[in-house]
Amino acid sequence: MDNVSGALTSLYRRCGYGRFRMSKFEEYGLYSEHRAFLPSAGMITFTDTDGRLMALKPDVTLSIVRGSRDGVRSKYCYNESVFRTVNGRFTEVEQAGLEYIGDPDPVCLSEVLLLAYLSLRRISNTCVLDVSDLRILTAAAKRADVSDFGLFVKRIGQKNLSGALQLCRNGCAEKLVGGLLGAPSEPAEAEKLLYSLSDGEEWDGTVGSFFRVVRAVDGCRFDISVVNDPDYYSGLVMQGYVEGVPAAVLSGGEYGNLMKKMGKNNSAAGFAVYLDRLGGKSEPAFEPDRTVFYGKDDDPSAVIGSIRRALEEGGSVMSVPVKEDD
Amino acid sequence: MDDRRILNLALPKGRLGEDVCAALSDAGYCAAQSDGDGRKLIFDGDGIRYFWVKPSDVPVYVERGAADLGVCGSDILLESEPDVYELADLHRGVCRIAVAAKKGFRDDPGKTLCVATKFKNVARKYFDSAGRQTDIIKLNGSIELAPILGLSDVIVDIVETGATLRDNGLEVIADVVPVSARLIANKSAYKFKTDLIKALQAAIQTVTER
Numbered sequence: 001m002d003n004v005s006g007a008l009t010s011l012y013r014r015c016g017y018g019r020f021r022m023s024k025f026e027e028y029g030l031y032s033e034h035r036a037f038l039p040s041a042g043m044i045t046f047t048d049t050d051g052r053l054m055a056l057k058p059d060v061t062l063s064i065v066r067g068s069r070d071g072v073r074s075k076y077c078y079n080e081s082v083f084r085t086v087n088g089r090f091t092e093v094e095q096a097g098l099e100y101i102g103d104p105d106p107v108c109l110s111e112v113l114l115l116a117y118l119s120l121r122r123i124s125n126t127c128v129l130d131v132s133d134l135r136i137l138t139a140a141a142k143r144a145d146v147s148d149f150g151l152f153v154k155r156i157g158q159k160n161l162s163g164a165l166q167l168c169r170n171g172c173a174e175k176l177v178g179g180l181l182g183a184p185s186e187p188a189e190a191e192k193l194l195y196s197l198s199d200g201e202e203w204d205g206t207v208g209s210f211f212r213v214v215r216a217v218d219g220c221r222f223d224i225s226v227v228n229d230p231d232y233y234s235g236l237v238m239q240g241y242v243e244g245v246p247a248a249v250l251s252g253g254e255y256g257n258l259m260k261k262m263g264k265n266n267s268a269a270g271f272a273v274y275l276d277r278l279g280g281k282s283e284p285a286f287e288p289d290r291t292v293f294y295g296k297d298d299d300p301s302a303v304i305g306s307i308r309r310a311l312e313e314g315g316s317v318m319s320v321p322v323k324e325d326d
Numbered sequence: 327m328d329d330r331r332i333l334n335l336a337l338p339k340g341r342l343g344e345d346v347c348a349a350l351s352d353a354g355y356c357a358a359q360s361d362g363d364g365r366k367l368i369f370d371g372d373g374i375r376y377f378w379v380k381p382s383d384v385p386v387y388v389e390r391g392a393a394d395l396g397v398c399g400s401d402i403l404l405e406s407e408p409d410v411y412e413l414a415d416l417h418r419g420v421c422r423i424a425v426a427a428k429k430g431f432r433d434d435p436g437k438t439l440c441v442a443t444k445f446k447n448v449a450r451k452y453f454d455s456a457g458r459q460t461d462i463i464k465l466n467g468s469i470e471l472a473p474i475l476g477l478s479d480v481i482v483d484i485v486e487t488g489a490t491l492r493d494n495g496l497e498v499i500a501d502v503v504p505v506s507a508r509l510i511a512n513k514s515a516y517k518f519k520t521d522l523i524k525a526l527q528a529a530i531q532t533v534t535e536r
Contacts, residue, residue: 126518128517128518130517155412158410158411158412159411159412159413159511160411160412160413162414162415163412185520225411241513241514241517241518242514243330243514243518245391245514246389246390246391246512246513246514246515247389247391247409247513247514248513248514
């Protein structure tokens, strides 16, 4: 795990993201007001010596946003443990990620996407970074006259076309929603298809600004089913996968709505890498450059001498006791 | 064969699984064979590895990535809300979840309604949306017994023809949601086996939408 998390933090710092360090706990009120932003509602709480209710930190972004100042652009990266309820049990989850605070322009958004893609590549060469834009989905829902936007977003996230169409009251929905869900993943082809679904300048403008950001980063793919919570996210959203890990290992996007909810006047973007989901992918199996075998009668100083030489030469080494009957 | 070219498909044991096998066979896939006594759980054929699993476990196998694809009833998806793609309605195993009670039952809104069900989450959401206070009892089988023995006022259960309810002196008092079999996919597997999954989805939809 240290192997990957250290490399990711180093990557972000080389792009000007300063290390953000936090204490392990914060006032419960910060999180209770924004429970929906957290992947799980469960928190570990306790009472501080002055009577305040505290929580072991279940999230990093909320803390960074709370400390941000309007009108000040800041770039932070982190590698922190957060504490959540997972499958009904309190769990420590390690996350690395970054946040760009302060109305990210297209270049900044592309930079966030690039770092997300490079983060996935650092974990595995067989990876996918899927991106979408909630403004496109919101515009489509409006055109389709959707009866329940929250449920519509959920069904789009499941690639459940028939379920999504059940919520549409406009006859144009089948072509529009079916087109979006069936759009090619290659960004240039997807852009062409989305323009073909246009109903005017507003749609074209949203599609154009989204693909301008996405086209700048080789390796991104379009997928309208990437949907993070629209109460918090406001535009570009992303999810990253690596082969062999069954769930997304990276998630994020532009979270202007969260900023608004927290009383901030600017937007922000970022992502988190869920290091706990990587399992064996986070660190290669240990393969020593040299193996030192020893028996019970061997002189320890001779064995230690071999180990020391290997380490001083910069290699790796493992000592292995040999059983009598081997 | 390279594991990346093999699709792992979790099928529900029982009639629904057999129906889906027949549909896959019609769609040109070498479908899984049941070995009669149901002891053999894995079959290989035409680049697909089939697993026979308990119906309620299908989403677990798929969400956790042990299976790339699975077939299960939408009732199970509504109850467990797994983080998977729901790719197609297979129009098999069509039925509904409904509220049923003893014939002549009259609901008293002034009292907490006692509900027996194996679909706790579906029942809670349904009655919450109606603003009805409930005491929900989770049962795992023979749900129809609950109102007969006075364990509950009503039940929330799968209803296909209504014959079981009638045989036990019960009747449907409200429909909750229609149910049918769905093709589901693991989100990560979908990213890396897209062509294989889309081909199987298209083939089986061609058959099931006839």
